[in-house]
Amino acid sequence: MPENAQGTPSFTGDASPYGGGDPYADYRTAVFPFTHHADLADRRLGAGVIAANDEFFAERENMLLPGPAHFDPERFGHKGKIMDGWETRRRRGVSAEQPHPAEDDHDWALVRLGAPGVVRGIVIDTAHFRGNYPQAVSVQGTSVPGSPSPEDLLSDDVKWTTLVPRTAVGGHAANGFEVTAEQRFTHLRVNQHPDGGIARLRVHGEVVPDPAWLATLGTFDLVALENGGRVEDASDRFYSPATNTIQPGRSHKMDDGWETRRRRDKGNDWISYHLVAQAEIRAVEIDTAYLKGNSAGWAALSVRDGDTGEWTEILPRTRLQPDTNHRFVLASAPAATRARIDIFPDGGISRLRLFGSLTESGAASLAARHQELGG
Numbered sequence: 001m002p003e004n005a006q007g008t009p010s011f012t013g014d015a016s017p018y019g020g021g022d023p024y025a026d027y028r029t030a031v032f033p034f035t036h037h038a039d040l041a042d043r044r045l046g047a048g049v050i051a052a053n054d055e056f057f058a059e060r061e062n063m064l065l066p067g068p069a070h071f072d073p074e075r076f077g078h079k080g081k082i083m084d085g086w087e088t089r090r091r092r093g094v095s096a097e098q099p100h101p102a103e104d105d106h107d108w109a110l111v112r113l114g115a116p117g118v119v120r121g122i123v124i125d126t127a128h129f130r131g132n133y134p135q136a137v138s139v140q141g142t143s144v145p146g147s148p149s150p151e152d153l154l155s156d157d158v159k160w161t162t163l164v165p166r167t168a169v170g171g172h173a174a175n176g177f178e179v180t181a182e183q184r185f186t187h188l189r190v191n192q193h194p195d196g197g198i199a200r201l202r203v204h205g206e207v208v209p210d211p212a213w214l215a216t217l218g219t220f221d222l223v224a225l226e227n228g229g230r231v232e233d234a235s236d237r238f239y240s241p242a243t244n245t246i247q248p249g250r251s252h253k254m255d256d257g258w259e260t261r262r263r264r265d266k267g268n269d270w271i272s273y274h275l276v277a278q279a280e281i282r283a284v285e286i287d288t289a290y291l292k293g294n295s296a297g298w299a300a301l302s303v304r305d306g307d308t309g310e311w312t313e314i315l316p317r318t319r320l321q322p323d324t325n326h327r328f329v330l331a332s333a334p335a336a337t338r339a340r341i342d343i344f345p346d347g348g349i350s351r352l353r354l355f356g357s358l359t360e361s362g363a364a365s366l367a368a369r370h371q372e373l374g375g
Contacts, residue, residue, distance in 0.1 A: 004167060006178035008032060008121070011170030015130040023071040023128060028173035034121025034204045038225055041188075041203040042066075044247050045114025045226055049086070051150035052109040057087035058197065060109050063190075069199035071128040083128065087197030101194040106138075110153055111188040115226050116143065117207040118373060119179045122164055124190070125200035126171050133171040134196035139164035141185035143374060153187055161185075166193060184208045184373035206230070208375060209276060211367040214358065219282070223339060223354045224248070228276035228366075232338070235269045236260035236346075242271045245352045250325075251289040257350030259294060260343075269296075269347075272340045275354070278305065278362030281333045284315055285353035286341070287325040295322040296343035303336035311340060320349075335359050 004010045009030035016026060041047040043064050052060040062069075062085050069084040076082060086109060091101040119141060126133040140160040144153065152158070161181055169175040190201060209228040214220060223229035225246045234242035238261040244251070251257045260269045281303065288295035301315035314333045320326060320343075333356075341352055358366065 004177060006180070008176050008178045010167075011173035011175055012168050013170050015170065015172035017130060018071075018073060018128075024068070026172065027127060028170060030174070030176065032121060032123065032176040034178060035123070035202075037120050037204040037206060038115070038230065038243060039202050040113045040115050040117050040119065040205045040207065041111055041201055042114050044249070047114030048112045050110050050112050052086065052107070054088040054107050055086060056089040057081070058083040058085050060086045062086055063109070063198055063201040064111075065200070069125065069127040083197055083199070085127075085129065085197050085199035087129070087132065088192065088195045091195040106191045106193045107195050108192070109190045110150055111190060111201065111203075113186055113188065113203065115207040116184055116186045116209075116375070117205045118182060119163055119185055119203055119205040121179055121204045122177045123200070123202040123204070124169060124175045124177070124198055125202070126169060126173055126175065126197065127199040128172060129197040129199060130171045132197050134169060134192035134194070134198070136166050136168045136193040137164065137175070137198070138162070138166040138191045138193065139177070140189040140191075141181070141183070141187070142189075143184055143186045145186075148187070160189060163188070182373065184370070184375045208370060208373055209366070210375065211363065211370050214276070214366070215363060219355055219357050221353050222275045222279045222281060222356050223273045223352060230274050232272045232274050234258070234271045239348070245271065245349060246273070247351070250287065251350035254290045257289065257291060257348055259291065259348030260346045263346040268342055268344045270340055270342045271352075272338060273352075275337050275339060276358070277366040278335055278337050278359045279356050280335050280359060281314065281339070281354045281356040282330055283355040284328045284330065285325060285351065285355075286320065286349055287351040288320055288322055288348070289325065289350040290323060291348050291350060292322045294347050296320050296347040296349055298344040299349065300342045300344075302340045302342070303333060304338050305334065305336050306338075317344065337362075
């Protein structure tokens with residue numbers, strides 16, 4: 001299997017024409033080393049494809065749809081085959097004597113990340129684009145405060161940093177790229193050279209929130225993904241990822257939460273979290289929305305400060321009800337950087353909210369990291 005410059009598996013060359021049956025039967029992918037990080041381009045976080053120079057065959061917004069791309073071999077429209085992705089028209093040269101695109105000709109799309117952060121890896125998925133994928137791709141990133149328009153981002157004043165240099169990609173494959181730039185980015189520019197189609201875009205990284213915004217809020221959800229919280233580990237991810245528990249909003253269906261397999265021993269399941277920074281928790285929400293016959297029976301919450309040391313229980317083992325949002329006001333809780341929820345014996349929860357405020361030390365460390373990353 002080919003690898004890119006960072007040693008990440010990559011896929012080059014043509015895919016075979018679709019021959020019927022399962023369209024994913026010959027799909028090429030790998031286990032990339034960065035996909036445990038959150039998807040900063042997740043629509044649930046507010047990401048969007050805000051502009052593209054061309055989307056003749058398929059809309060740019062398709063790139064950020066959740067789940068794998070779908071393929072219907074019989075679905076055609078007035079402009080041709082309808083693809084579940086972003087697809088541009090075929091580029092042409094300037095004359096009969098020069099019928100091919102120039103070397104620098106390319107199509108582009110501007111992506112607003114749902115949560116600004118450090119990008120650790122990018123997946124450009126060309127699923128079902130077998131003969132119409134780009135010859136190569138490249139990705140650039142920038143950090144612009146506020147809510148810039150496409151015109152703002154395309155101005156000469158904006159500095160772009162190369163995250164993925166122009167690199168050949170394969171058709172009907174998940175093309176993965178490790179990113180090493182230690183900077184905070186708010187927007188990406190995704191380029192297709194010279195044209196073609198991309199089914200899905202995933203931007204894995206670490207959320208780096210704006211410390212001034214959090215300071216103004218005062219009390220906020222200390223473990224929320226959009227605020228810089230993250231899952232460190234979980235005992236079981238059989239049915240759904242633990243990261244779902246810190247996504248924005250309430251769960252809308254059963255697999256939008258965290259559900260474990262049925263235990264056949266006397267143990268219990270758990271998730272450990274890293275708070276945005278050192279903080280004091282004052283209120284807790286444990287939601288079991290849409291988990292009706294499979295919600296956790298009981299839950300307990302513990303915290304600790306730092307990577308080692310003893311866990312301190314701040315919410316004792318408490319009975320949970322199915323499909324219910326449970327709220328708890330804490331009399332007191334020690335300053336902490338980690339939290340852990342234990343559920344008994346198994347099952348799941350849909351969301352966990354830990355409301356509180358940063359300590360003076362936590363606020364200072366968050367501001368220092370923001371400045372270090374160019375925020």
